[in-house]
Amino acid sequence: xxxxxxxxxxxxxxxxxxxxxxxxxxxxxxxxxxxxxxxxxxxxxxxxxxxxxxxxxxxxxxxxxxxxxxxxxxxxxxxxxxxxxxxxxxxxxxxxxxxxxxxxxxxxxxxxxxxxxxxxxxxxx
Amino acid sequence: xxxxxxxxxxxxxxxxxxxxxxxxxxxxxxxxxxxxxxxxxxxxxxxxxxxxxxxxxxxxxxxxxxxxxxxxxxxxxxxxxxxxxxxxxxxxxxxxxxxxxxxxxxxxxxxxxxxxxxxxxxxxxxxxxxxxxxxxxxxxxxxxxxxxxxxxxxxxxxxxx
Numbered sequence: 690x691x692x693x694x695x696x697x698x699x700x701x702x703x704x705x706x707x708x709x710x711x712x713x714x715x716x717x718x719x720x721x722x723x724x725x726x727x728x729x730x731x732x733x734x735x736x737x738x739x740x741x742x743x744x745x746x747x748x749x750x751x752x753x754x755x756x757x758x759x760x761x762x763x764x765x766x767x768x769x770x771x772x773x774x775x776x777x778x779x780x781x782x783x784x785x786x787x788x789x790x791x792x793x794x795x796x797x798x799x800x801x802x803x804x805x806x807x808x809x810x811x812x813x814x
Numbered sequence: 815x816x817x818x819x820x821x822x823x824x825x826x827x828x829x830x831x832x833x834x835x836x837x838x839x840x841x842x843x844x845x846x847x848x849x850x851x852x853x854x855x856x857x858x859x860x861x862x863x864x865x866x867x868x869x870x871x872x873x874x875x876x877x878x879x880x881x882x883x884x885x886x887x888x889x890x891x892x893x894x895x896x897x898x899x900x901x902x903x904x905x906x907x908x909x910x911x912x913x914x915x916x917x918x919x920x921x922x923x924x925x926x927x928x929x930x931x932x933x934x935x936x937x938x939x940x941x942x943x944x945x946x947x948x949x950x951x952x953x954x955x956x957x958x959x960x961x962x963x964x965x966x967x968x969x970x971x972x973x974x975x
Contacts, residue, residue, distance in 0.1 A: 711950075725969050745895070751966070
């Protein structure tokens with residue numbers, strides 16, 4: 690069970706505690722990730738990418754809500770969340786303070802959102 | 815304490831330019847004395863850099879990697895980015911040939927130092943092998959296909975001021 694975050698802005702959003710780590714050095718960073726089923730790919734804060742000393746392994750062209758596109762470096766990371774572990778997930782980074790969990794991760798899980806109750810359930814069955 | 819240090823780094827990471835010590839303290843919501851302690855720690859960890867301006871100090875997230883280091887800091891326009899663009903350019907030059915080769919077409923290829931060094935239909939297996947064989951280095955992974963793929967991260971977020 691995860692709670693909606695009511696502190697980072699309105700309206701509240703489902704946010705999970707997670708740990709990202711460098712797949713080679715295992716440097717790790719803990720933080721929070723907002724569930725974003727609209728995102729094709731997960732996003733981590735640029736500050737985490739720096740702390741984890743991530744090296745790029747690709748480039749992605751990414752479109753925002755208004756259709757503008759930007760090219761971003763992609764990194765492989767390991768992500769742990771609610772007893773689930775995802776290895777070598779290809780993510781991009783941006784100047785934000787929390788992560789975005791996109792459908793690359795969400796589609797491997799069963800997630801039930803209870804917006805009225807401001808809580809969400811994550812499982813894999 | 816870890817939160818303040820993280821908030822200090824994040825505050826600087828959001829800005830492209832140098833920031834005065836007092837302004838960092840204000841952004842993080844702690845005293846000047848406290849922020850100096852954390853900024854010095856970050857300086858010691860080589861995550862930020864300092865510039866003196868008379869008696870004042872200005873700070874920013876470290877922009878460039880050290881010679882011989884593979885450390886990526888927040889700047890996305892540094893030597894490491896030049897490497898990844900170089901590998902992508904090499905892939906684009908090779909793409910026509912790879913598309914006509916059954917060994918590569920529709921599979922993931924790893925480009926390192928301008929050459930296709932490995933291929934697999936399983937992206938994760940490919941990446942594991944490359945890290946095992948070559949260490950943690952910059953390389954370029956792409957699925958060999960003709961069309962260009964654009965990903966969407968479309969959710970607008972309201973910024974509170």
